[in-house]
Amino acid sequence: MTTRYHNFSAGPGALPLAVLEEAQRNFLNHEGLGASLIEMSHRTKPFESVLYAARDTLAELYGLPDTHEVLFLQGGAHLQFAMVPLNLGAGAYIDTGVWAKRAFDEAARVGPAWKLWTSAAENYRNVPAPDAKFDAPEGAKYLHYTTNNTIYGTEFHHVPESALPLVSDMSSDFLSRPMDLGRFALVYAGAQKNAGPSGVTIIIARKDLVRSFTGAANVPLIMRYSIHAENDSMYNTPNTFGVYLVGLVAKWVKANGGLAGMDAAADEKASMIYDVLDRHPEVFDPHAAPGSRSRMNLTFRIRTGADAEKALLAAAEKRGIVGLKGHRSVGGLRASIYNAVPRESVVALQGLLTDFAAGKA
Ligand SMILES: Cc1ncc(COP(=O)(O)O)c(C=O)c1O
Structure with missing residues (x-):
């Protein structure tokens, strides 16, 4: 690659x-x-x-x-x-x-x-x-x-x-x-x-x-x-x-703006993904309770089950998006959006989730 x-x-x-x-x-x-x-x-x-x-x-x-x-x-x-x-x-x-x-x-x-x-x-x-x-x-x-x-x-x-x-x-x-x-x-x-x-x-x-x-x-x-x-x-x-x-x-x-810069970027990047998850509650089931949501590791499931999660992982890979599998102890999906994950990557993930929710991925 x-x-x-x-x-x-x-x-x-x-x-x-x-x-x-x-x-x-x-x-x-x-x-x-x-x-x-x-x-x-x-x-x-x-x-x-x-x-x-x-x-x-x-x-x-x-x-x-x-x-x-x-x-x-x-x-x-x-x-x-x-x-x-x-x-x-x-x-x-x-x-x-x-x-x-x-x-x-x-x-x-x-x-x-x-x-x-x-x-x-x-x-x-x-x-x-x-x-x-x-x-x-x-x-x-x-x-x-x-x-x-x-x-x-x-x-x-x-x-x-x-x-x-x-x-x-x-x-x-x-x-x-x-x-x-x-x-x-x-x-x-x-x-x-x-x-x-x-x-x-x-x-x-x-x-x-x-x-x-x-x-x-x-x-x-x-x-x-x-x-x-x-x-x-x-x-x-x-x-x-x-x-x-x-x-x-x-x-x-x-x-790159020190810790305040990292903080602002983390806020923006995490909300870009939580917004998509929240916009499609019939498809996505975020794990964390409101108020406890992590900006670093965003965990969620697909309501229709593990096969749909596998399909999303496969669609992700085709778009060069990797690392979305949840921890082996809990399953599901997890997007880890650390400081170094660029905004473009988050845009790519946002696109994937939006398309998936619309049955286009
Ligand atoms: C919050 C937290 N604590 C502890 C650990 C375990 O870390 P290590 O493998 O460096 O011992 C991890 C690893 O993923 C973690 O995320």
């Missing part, structure tokens, strides 16, 4: 073409230094400056206060499901879907954990209402929630109210809107949706929490935030190329 397809993959997902091109240009001879970045030691000035630039651009995008810092780890969000309770202690959890539940289950394996709220009985159609309050169970050290539920297509459009320090999995809506991360004790995001390739996890956390370890003595060093913070995310060999790509994506976000 010589042209790139319209990529609605849920993750790893679309990355900005300009970023891929810059990485390609730089690949064989990084900044003219005579070697590829992936051939260089992480203990060199060129890599240090790549990592510091990525870190500083992320901090700048979020307007991060001095109380917080950025770390780059590996192991995906799953490692964070374990590291959070191992480092911060017992936590209270909001269960809004598969990943939120997995975070809770992992915490319950480590020690006491409280599930304060769940929408499992409603098939995870909604997140808690903005006025829901989450009281602190005795002994809880934080409240954990997942800002965007990639599989169910729901998203928090508010920050939950609680006296507990907030910990959040932002894997699938990181970099999609301005947010005061200074309000959070710790935020983590696997890069592979909005921020880069898989294999890098971004942590943004309060320095006092990650600079001192207060967990159990038998927690291995590699599982402690403090060891990573003290070593500027270079305690062991980081995913050097992955961190480089995250830095390029952050630079791209900055050049």
Whole structure:
């Protein structure tokens, strides 16, 4: 294929073409230094400056206060499901879907954990209402929630109210809107949706929490935030190329209106698709409840059933539109419209859905 397809993959997902091109240009001879970045030691000035630039651009995008810092780890969000309770202690959890539940289950394996709220009985159609309050169970050290539920297509459009320090999995809506991360004790995001390739996890956390370890003595060093913070995310060999790509994506976000620019684009792109779905309620059945709809992952079914969904996927492929299959655990359809999905791709999808509803696709 010589042209790139319209990529609605849920993750790893679309990355900005300009970023891929810059990485390609730089690949064989990084900044003219005579070697590829992936051939260089992480203990060199060129890599240090790549990592510091990525870190500083992320901090700048979020307007991060001095109380917080950025770390780059590996192991995906799953490692964070374990590291959070191992480092911060017992936590209270909001269960809004598969990943939120997995975070809770992992915490319950480590020690006491409280599930304060769940929408499992409603098939995870909604997140808690903005006025829901989450009281602190005795002994809880934080409240954990997942800002965007990639599989169910729901998203928090508010920050939950609680006296507990907030910990959040932002894997699938990181970099999609301005947010005061200074309000959070710790935020983590696997890069592979909005921020880069898989294999890098971004942590943004309060320095006092990650600079001192207060967990159990038998927690291995590699599982402690403090060891990573003290070593500027270079305690062991980081995913050097992955961190480089995250830095390029952050630079791209900055050049394209910053987080406010991403926010406005996400609003527009998501409503282009929700509008078509809502205009044809006899054909499409969106999963998320109003008020909980995700702008990143738009999930829906076709009322006539799985065969019609297969027909839509086949029609999509003919138009170069891919990645629309729902997560294997829930089925249905899902359009993931991350920052890097261009408006033209959304126009193409809008056309497909409109034609499908009219029996023309
Ligand atoms: C919100 C969220 N959390 C966690 C995960 C799991 O991430 P990883 O595979 O990086 O561990 C995903 C992956 O799709 C996700 O979307």
